[in-house]
Amino acid sequence: MVNAIEMLNNASKGKYAIPQFNINNLEWTKYILEECNELKSPVILGVSEGAAKYMGGFFVVSNMVLGLIKDLGIKIPVALHLDHGSSFLSCKNAIDAGFTSVMIDASNQSIEDNIKINKEVVEYAKIKNVSVEAEIGKIGGTEDDITTTESLAGLDDCILLYNKTNVNFIAPAIGSVHGMHKGPLNLNLNILIEIKKSIDIPLVLHGGTGIPENKIIQCIKNGISKININTELQLEWSKAVRKYLKDNVDVYDPRKIIASGENALKETVKRKVILLNSGNRI
Ligand code: 13P
DSSP, X not given: OOOSHHHXXXXXXXXXXXXXXXXXXXXXXXXXXXXXXXXXXXXXXXXXXXXXHHHTOHHHHHHHHHHHHHHHTOOSOEEEEEEEEOSHHHHHHHHHTTOSEEEEOOTXXXXXXXXXXXXXXXXXXXXXXXXXXXXXXXXXXXXXXXOOGGXXXXXXXXXXXXXXXXXXXXXXXXSOBXXXXXXXXXXXXXXXXXXXXXXXXXXXXXXXXXXXXXXXXHHHHXXXXXXXXXXXXXXXXXXXXXXXXXXXXXXXXXXXXXXTTXXXXXXHHXXXXXXXXXXXXX
């Protein structure tokens, strides 16, 4: 496992993006690693605090990923990333358990507090060779329907936070939302262009589900080097499993039930990897 710095710097230079696929269990992790290895694409495995807790904790996740890399003979660079870490302690615990990258999400705090907590996390992460992602502005969820203009990232805040913390990546809120959005999506590319012009570090797009492909490509052209995808994997996997259970009412082996979503999940991963490379590298 590696931190995400080199893979994102290469992506930024080469104008492609690295996918962050969020994981929930052993099987998903295995499928994602196998598919990305097949495609020779570096990958970031995203783990929310909730997903880590569900799987047993940060140590379980870290050792599971290490074990899969070894036993499956995975050759691509893999970063294990805490998604939306909510406190310094949470980031520290993930790092201590072997995570190679963390996001500290203090975007709901004042910019001064966001800077303060980022500084603490960056200081600790640096000693352990771990990369750090910050969020600026507020990226909404489906419950918010769509982000409001007030929650978009401010250019001055991005410059200030970067200069004061030396964080490795910034996820600026540019209008994307987590999950499936109901209304039209208004991505503000101008903000993205301005930020990239002012701070030359890799930028991150959250809420990768449901964004039209041409918009994704525009984002990559204008400075996005990492795209987070979660809900779309869940939708595609569960659709396949639901159909399998309907067609096979007598099956009770959990291995068969979970694996009935393997192809759908791998196909989704493949589609995303190819899109994020815009045909450049694969
Ligand atoms: P989606 O669930 O919209 O794909 O977003 C994932 C994400 O941004 C995780 O941080």
